[in-house]
Amino acid sequence: xxxxxxxxxxxxxxxxxxxxxxxxxxxxxxxxxxxxxxxxxxxxxxxxxxxxxxxxxxxxxxxxxxxxxxxxxxxxxxxxxxxxxxxxxxxxxxxxxxxxxxxxxxxxxxxxxxxxxxxxxxxxxxxxxxxxxxxxxxxxxxxxxxxxxxxxxxxxxxxxxxxxxxxxxxxxxxxxxxxxxxxxxxxxxxxxxxxxxxxxxxxxxxxxxxxxxxxxxxxxxxxxxxxxxxxxxxxxxxxxxxxxxxxxxxxxxxxxxxxxxxxxxxxxxxxxxxxxxxxxxxxxxxxxxxxxxxxxxxxxxxxxxxxxxxxxxxxxxxxxxxxxxxxxxxxxxxxxxxxxxxxxxxxxxxxxxxxxxxxxxxxxxxxxxxxxxxxxxxxxxxxxxxxxxxxxxxxxxxxxxxxxxxxxxxxxxxxxxxxxxxxxxxxxx
RNA sequence: CGGGGUGUAGCGCAGCCUGGUAGCGCACCUGCUUUGGGAGCAGGGGGUCGGUGGUUCGAAUCCACUCACCCCGACCA
Numbered sequence: 001x002x003x004x005x006x007x008x009x010x011x012x013x014x015x016x017x018x019x020x021x022x023x024x025x026x027x028x029x030x031x032x033x034x035x036x037x038x039x040x041x042x043x044x045x046x047x048x049x050x051x052x053x054x055x056x057x058x059x060x061x062x063x064x065x066x067x068x069x070x071x072x073x074x075x076x077x078x079x080x081x082x083x084x085x086x087x088x089x090x091x092x093x094x095x096x097x098x099x100x101x102x103x104x105x106x107x108x109x110x111x112x113x114x115x116x117x118x119x120x121x122x123x124x125x126x127x128x129x130x131x132x133x134x135x136x137x138x139x140x141x142x143x144x145x146x147x148x149x150x151x152x153x154x155x156x157x158x159x160x161x162x163x164x165x166x167x168x169x170x171x172x173x174x175x176x177x178x179x180x181x182x183x184x185x186x187x188x189x190x191x192x193x194x195x196x197x198x199x200x201x202x203x204x205x206x207x208x209x210x211x212x213x214x215x216x217x218x219x220x221x222x223x224x225x226x227x228x229x230x231x232x233x234x235x236x237x238x239x240x241x242x243x244x245x246x247x248x249x250x251x252x253x254x255x256x257x258x259x260x261x262x263x264x265x266x267x268x269x270x271x272x273x274x275x276x277x278x279x280x281x282x283x284x285x286x287x288x289x290x291x292x293x294x295x296x297x298x299x300x301x302x303x304x305x306x307x308x309x310x311x312x313x314x315x316x317x318x319x320x321x322x323x324x325x326x327x328x329x330x331x332x333x334x335x336x337x338x339x340x341x342x343x344x345x346x347x348x349x350x351x352x353x354x355x356x357x358x359x360x361x362x363x364x365x366x367x368x369x370x371x372x373x374x375x376x377x378x379x380x381x382x383x384x385x386x387x388x389x390x391x392x393x394x395x396x397x398x399x400x401x402x403x404x405x406x407x408x409x410x411x412x413x414x415x416x417x418x419x420x421x422x423x424x425x426x427x428x429x
Numbered sequence: 430c431g432g433g434g435u436g437u438a439g440c441g442c443a444g445c446c447u448g449g450u451a452g453c454g455c456a457c458c459u460g461c462u463u464u465g466g467g468a469g470c471a472g473g474g475g476g477u478c479g480g481u482g483g484u485u486c487g488a489a490u491c492c493a494c495u496c497a498c499c500c501c502g503a504c505c506a
Contacts, residue, residue, distance in 0.1 A: 012455065012467065013441055017499055037498075091430095092505075109506090143430075143504050157506080209506080218505095275506055309506060325466095343465060378466040385466090396465060406465095 001336070003371040007044050010383050020216045022318035023148030025327050029387045031314070038145025038153030042311075045387060048335035049314045050156070054135055056187050056332060057158050057308055064180040066131040066160050071113050073137050077103035079112045083286045094141050106139035111283050111305060114161045118301070119289045125165050125299060128291065129173060133160030135310060149311050150271070151218070156311040162304040165291075167280075170302040174206060174278050175239045177306040181210050181274050182242075183234040188313065189330025190320055191232075192273060195221050195247040206278035206304075209249060211270025214319040221270050223247035224260045271316045278304040321411075327388030328411045336369040338427060339389040343377045343396030354395050357405070357420060361393075366427050385410065393423060 009030040017034075018024040026032050031046025042050060058068065074096070080086035086093075086105075094106040107113070114132055122128065135158045145153050162173035178194065185192035190212050197209040211221055224246040246260045258265065284290070284301040293299045309316075314333070321328045329335065340361065342354040354372065361368045369389060371380050377396070384392050394406040404417040407426065418426070 009439080011440060015440070016435095016442095019500085034498090138506090140505075144500095144502090146500090151505085155506085272506055307506065312506080346464080376464055376466090376468060378464090378468080381466045383467085394465085398465065 001369050003369055004373050006369065008383075008387070009043070010386055012382075018148065020147050020150070020319070021322060022150065022216075022315040025318050025322060025386070026148055026315060029327060032149060034148075038142060038151070040149055040152060040154075040311075045335050046314065049317075049329070049333055050311060052333040052335070053188060053313045053317075054156075054158075054310055057184055057310065058135065060180050060184040060187070061133050061158070061160060064131070064176055066133045068134060069114075069117075069132050070134050071107075071110050071117075071136060073107055073139070074104050075107045075110075075113055077105055079116060080105065083112050083115075083283055085112065092140050092142065094139050107136075108138055108140045109157075109305075109307075110134070110136075110159055111161065111303075112287065115283045115287045115289050115303070118163055119287060122163070122289075122291055122301075125291050125293045128301065129162065129164045129169055131160055131162045131173060131177075133158060133306070147216075147218075148315060150315045152311065155309060158308040158310050160306040162306070163284075163289075164302045164304075165293075165299055166302060170278055170280070170304055171206075174276065174304050175243075177276050177304070178208065178239050178243070179234075179237045181276065181306075181308070182232060182237055184308070185210060185212070185273065186232065186234045188317060188333055190273070190317060193221070193223060193227055193247055193270065194242060195223065195249050195270075196252055197249045197275065198251050208243075208276050209270075209272050210274035210276075212273055212316045212320055213268045213270050214316075215269055216319055217269035217271040219270050219272055220250040220267065221247065222250070222253040222258070222265060222267050225264050225266050228266070271312070271319060272309070273313055273316050274306075274308045276304065276306045278302075322388070325382070326386035329388045329390060331390050334390050335387070336389050337367045338369075338391040338393055339384045339387075340368050340370040341380050341384060341392060341394045342370070342372055343380070343394060345372060345374050347397060349400060350395060350397060353400060357393070357395065360420060360424065361427070364424050364428055366424075391427065 011028045014024045015027045018027055026046065029045060030043055033041045033043060035041055077086055089108065093108055096104040096106065098104055118130065122130065135156065137154055138157045139154050142151060142153050145151050160177065162170065164170040164173055182192065192210040192212055194208045194210050197207045211217065211219065226245055227247060280302055281300045284303055289301045290298045291301060317330065317333060318327050321330060340354060340358055342350060344350045358368060358370045388410055390410050392408040392410065394408065399405050405420060405423055406415055407418050407423055408415045
């Protein structure tokens with residue numbers, strides 16, 4: 001992609017309304033644009049990151065055996081009356097009336113709908129277990145949205161729902177998602193700490209939140225320092241052991257009964273990027289999701305739900321990975337792998353060299369953002385650092401003279417003088 | 430929902446108190462000189478001053494209402 005043709009409205013100054021660094025950088029890097037309180041448009045750069053985040057989540061869900069579906073954003077109120085949540089949910093639910101006076105709502109979550117789907121199609125114990133997920137926009141009419149996409153009203157969420165015959169099966173599904181979440185966040189360059197959580201309005205008695213530890217996190221958590229010391233084997237995690245380590249959200253922490261010695265207990269702030277629940281038969285019972293067992297008996301299906309805040313993750317990643325010059329994207333979610341910087345567009349030799357490099361990079365399958373704008377070097381470097389692409393490939397008269405290119409790593413700033421062949425090898429290797 | 434605040438060009442702001450031709454910096458356009466970490470000079474374009482109503486010869490400025498947005502609190506993924 002040529003930067004001269006790319007819609008990238010970067011800002012030199014920090015907009016006054018942004019309070020935390022991720023919000024400031026997302027606005028400055030031209031990733032998002034606020035349309036209303038807690039409601040955002042995603043601009044080309046921001047959407048590229050979110051699509052990459054989404055792709056990792058999708059791959060991991062599929063690997064875990066979950067099947068992707070897509071449920072609508074608009075739901076019928078009748079569905080929610082079946083579970084009793086239409087009245088319970090309160091003002092956080094955005095309620096809508098259509099032209100015929102029917103009550104609809106913009107879905108804040110999908111337990112009711114997915115339960116209704118399975119109720120129609122699953123009749124036998126032989127058809128379980130099943131795990132269905134979708135990645136869809138949600139709307140929760142928050143009392144006070146803030147921090148940009150971190151706490152928006154409209155947000156993209158991956159929500160999965162597991163269906164099992166019994167508690168043992170449900171626990172297995174739960175642990176499967178637990179492990180999958182650790183892998184998912186690790187692939188995004190994040191260290192997520194699973195903490196025991198209050199299941200809240202969803203109900204049930206087994207629940208973990210996954211937190212990214214940053215000073216600006218909205219939630220306070222307490223955990224055994226052992227979490228900072230252990231190396232996570234995400235391909236083969238010992239879920240049992242991890243769940244037994246003391247780590248809880250503030251609400252559940254009791255200094256008196258806490259089993260961790262004072263000098264081993266850490267208090268931190270975290271951004272909640274995932275939340276998993278086991279809630280048993282709460283919805284299946286209310287809505288009649290039952291299957292026939294081997295003896296012809298009626299079995300009420302055991303359920304769990306598993307959410308990841310997709311649109312929140314780009315912000316969480318920025319909170320965890322930035323410096324004073326801007327964002328530092330991990331390779332796995334970066335909007336482009338490399339930024340090609342033409343330092344002197346007035347120089348014909350420099351332009352033709354850059355065009356050639358641009359084509360070679362693309363032919364090699366490397367996602368490149370080519371800064372072909374007629375800007376001064378300082379402005380180009382500043383923009384590149386701000387948008388945080390993992391690699392910067394700098395081409396100017398100095399490089400041309402020695403037939404070498406300068407490759408700079410955004411994270412750490414290390415520079416190397418390399419031939420084009422070496423650059424290609426490095427970026428594809 | 431309570432409390433506090435702000436709406437003036439794409440962004441950041443001044444002007445309002447004390448009514449009299451709407452300004453500054455950045456960004457944008459043109460030209461020249463420049464070019465290795467956000468250039469200089471010259472010229473130029475862009476604003477129903479959030480909206481409605483009122484007071485007045487005259488309103489960005491005063492008054493009323495209203496909308497939007499920000500911050501703090503309770504709430505929440």
